Amino acid sequence: MEYDIHSAVMEGHTYLGIELGSTRIKSVLIGMDYAPIASGVHTWENRLVNGVWTYDLEDVWEGIQVSFARLVSELKSKYGVQLTTLGGVGVSAMMHGYLPFDHNGKPLTEFRSWRNVMTEEASARLTEAFGFNVPLRWSVAHLFQAVMNGEAHIYDIARLTTLAGYVHEQLTGQNVLGVGEASGMFPVDGLAYDAKMLAAFDKLAEPYSPGWNIADILPRVLNAGEAAGSLTPEGARRLDPTGRLSVGIPFCPPEGDAGTGMVATNSVAPRTGNISAGTSVFAMAVLEKPLSKVYPEVDIVTTPTGKPVAMIHCNNCTSDMDAWVELTRQAIELAGAKVSLASLYDAFYGKALEGDYDCGGMLAYNYVSGEPITGMKHGRPLFVRMPDSPMSFPNFARAQLYSAIATLRLGMDILEQENVTLDRLMGHGGFFKTGDTGQRLMAASLNVPVTVLGSAAEGGAWGGALLAAYHAQRVAGETLEAFLENRVFADRAATPAVPDPDEAQSFSAYMERYKKGLAIERTAVDVLD
Numbered sequence: 001m002e003y004d005i006h007s008a009v010m011e012g013h014t015y016l017g018i019e020l021g022s023t024r025i026k027s028v029l030i031g032m033d034y035a036p037i038a039s040g041v042h043t044w045e046n047r048l049v050n051g052v053w054t055y056d057l058e059d060v061w062e063g064i065q066v067s068f069a070r071l072v073s074e075l076k077s078k079y080g081v082q083l084t085t086l087g088g089v090g091v092s093a094m095m096h097g098y099l100p101f102d103h104n105g106k107p108l109t110e111f112r113s114w115r116n117v118m119t120e121e122a123s124a125r126l127t128e129a130f131g132f133n134v135p136l137r138w139s140v141a142h143l144f145q146a147v148m149n150g151e152a153h154i155y156d157i158a159r160l161t162t163l164a165g166y167v168h169e170q171l172t173g174q175n176v177l178g179v180g181e182a183s184g185m186f187p188v189d190g191l192a193y194d195a196k197m198l199a200a201f202d203k204l205a206e207p208y209s210p211g212w213n214i215a216d217i218l219p220r221v222l223n224a225g226e227a228a229g230s231l232t233p234e235g236a237r238r239l240d241p242t243g244r245l246s247v248g249i250p251f252c253p254p255e256g257d258a259g260t261g262m263v264a265t266n267s268v269a270p271r272t273g274n275i276s277a278g279t280s281v282f283a284m285a286v287l288e289k290p291l292s293k294v295y296p297e298v299d300i301v302t303t304p305t306g307k308p309v310a311m312i313h314c315n316n317c318t319s320d321m322d323a324w325v326e327l328t329r330q331a332i333e334l335a336g337a338k339v340s341l342a343s344l345y346d347a348f349y350g351k352a353l354e355g356d357y358d359c360g361g362m363l364a365y366n367y368v369s370g371e372p373i374t375g376m377k378h379g380r381p382l383f384v385r386m387p388d389s390p391m392s393f394p395n396f397a398r399a400q401l402y403s404a405i406a407t408l409r410l411g412m413d414i415l416e417q418e419n420v421t422l423d424r425l426m427g428h429g430g431f432f433k434t435g436d437t438g439q440r441l442m443a444a445s446l447n448v449p450v451t452v453l454g455s456a457a458e459g460g461a462w463g464g465a466l467l468a469a470y471h472a473q474r475v476a477g478e479t480l481e482a483f484l485e486n487r488v489f490a491d492r493a494a495t496p497a498v499p500d501p502d503e504a505q506s507f508s509a510y511m512e513r514y515k516k517g518l519a520i521e522r523t524a525v526d527v528l529d
Helices: 005-010 057-079 120-130 139-149 152-156 163-172 195-208 233-239 257-264 319-334 341-352 393-417 437-446 454-473 480-488 501-527
Strands: 015-020 024-030 036-043 047-049 052-054 088-093 099-101 159-161 176-178 220-222 272-277 281-286 299-302 308-314 363-365 382-384 424-428
Touching (some): 015 057, 015 163, 024 454, 036 454, 057 233, 088 163, 088 257, 099 163, 139 152, 159 163, 163 176, 257 272, 257 454, 281 393, 308 393, 319 341, 319 393, 341 393, 341 437, 363 393, 393 501, 424 437, 454 480
Parallel strands (some): 015 088, 176 220
Antiparallel strands (some): 272 281, 299 308, 363 382
C-alpha cells in the first residue's frame, strides 16, 4: 500500500504504541500500511532496593518523554513533518507487579515489579482457595502478601494497578485495563474478574480487616477495540512537554507485554503461539480447551479479546549472557582494542553454532533473579565446567544460549503432556535479533518450527500501535483475529526455522546435565548471601 506519509501524519492517520519493557522504553509510530515509520528508544534498568526489584516512577516519565521525543525527531528528520496529532495510542508495559495508590492518587509503596518472588505464601494460599494457579508475580499475590504481612499501607489502598494501567491513567484519567493485562492481576472469567474468586479473596482477607473489597480497588476490564479514554491536557504535557501534541487523541485499552507480543506476532487465535525472549522469556499458547488440572508452572491468562492462554513464564533469559558480553568488551578494551557490543553479540550468536555437541561439558545457570519454574527463590548466576572441558569460545557461547532457554523447555514439557497443539510458533525479542541463531536454537529446543518476522524487533510497542489502529478502524463485527490476519499480516510472510535433528539432540543432552545440575544452583541459593 503506497501513501503519502507527510499527509498521513498531518491528518492524524498514524498510530502510536508505547511499551515500557524491562530494559528499554520504546515508542513506535505506524502508518496506513501498519508498518513502522518512526521510533524512539530510551534504555533503563531495574534496581534492587532493600531486597525489592523496582523502577522509580520518575524514571518512567523521563523514559517515556525521551523515547517519544526521539520518535518525533526521527520523523521530522526523515519526512520533514512535525507530529501534532494521532489516530490513536496504545500503552503497554511489563505485566504483573504491584502499584497501590491512595484516594489522592499517591503511590503507597515502590513499584514491585514482576521480578520479585517474595510472595510464596500468598501464592500458595490463593491457589488453594481459588483452585487456580496464582503465580508469585501476579498483582493479587503481592496484594495478599502485603495484607498477611500487616504492611501499614494496605489500609489506605483505593486502587491497585499495573505499570501499563498507571501510565494509561496518567495520560487519560481512566483507571482501566485490557482483559489480557487484567488476567495477570486477578483471574478472569470471560471479560470480567472471576466473581467466585473475588468472593474467595475477600473471605481470606476478612480476618485482616483491610477496609476494602478486592473488586472495588481493581481497574475496570475492557475488551480489545473498546474505547479507553482520550489524551487529557495533563496527559499531553506528561507525554510531550513541548506542548505540540493535541489533546483528545483516543486510546485503546492498555495491555501487558504478553498481550501486545501476541498481537505483534499474529498469535491471538486458538492453536497459535509466540515466544518473547529478552530479559525474561515467556511462551504463550492460545488454547482450544482448558488444561486437565492446575499446574504451578503454567499461568492461565488471556488474549486481548479474552481467549484462554497457557503462559510459561521464566524470570531469566539473556541478562546473564549480556553481562558476559560486557565483560568480554571490557577485556578487549583493556588489551588496547575497541569493539562494539553489536559485533560481540554477532560473535556470541554466530560462534555458538560451532560449539561441540555437548558444549564441551560446560553448564550455565542464568538466574540473575529467582526462578519459580525451578523453585529458586533468589538469583545466583553460575558457570560450571568439568576439569577437562575444552575452554573454547564457541562452547562457552553455546552453553550461554542454551542456558537462556533451558528453563522455558522445562515448562513447555507440561504443554506437551497436555497435548496442546500449535500450528505456528512466532518469536520476537532480543534473543532473535542477531542472525538466525536464536531462531534455530529455539526451534531445536522446543522441537517445533519457529518463525521470526522482520517486524519482531519492534516488539510490543508495535503491538500497542496495532491495537490502537484496530480500535480506530475496525468495522462492525470485525474480530481482532480477522483484522490482524487480513489487514496487517496478509503480506508479511516469513520462513520458519525447522528443528535440526543434530541441534535438537545436542540441546536434549544439555538438558539432561542441566536438570542434574540444578542441585548446584539450589545450594548456591542456600549458602551464598
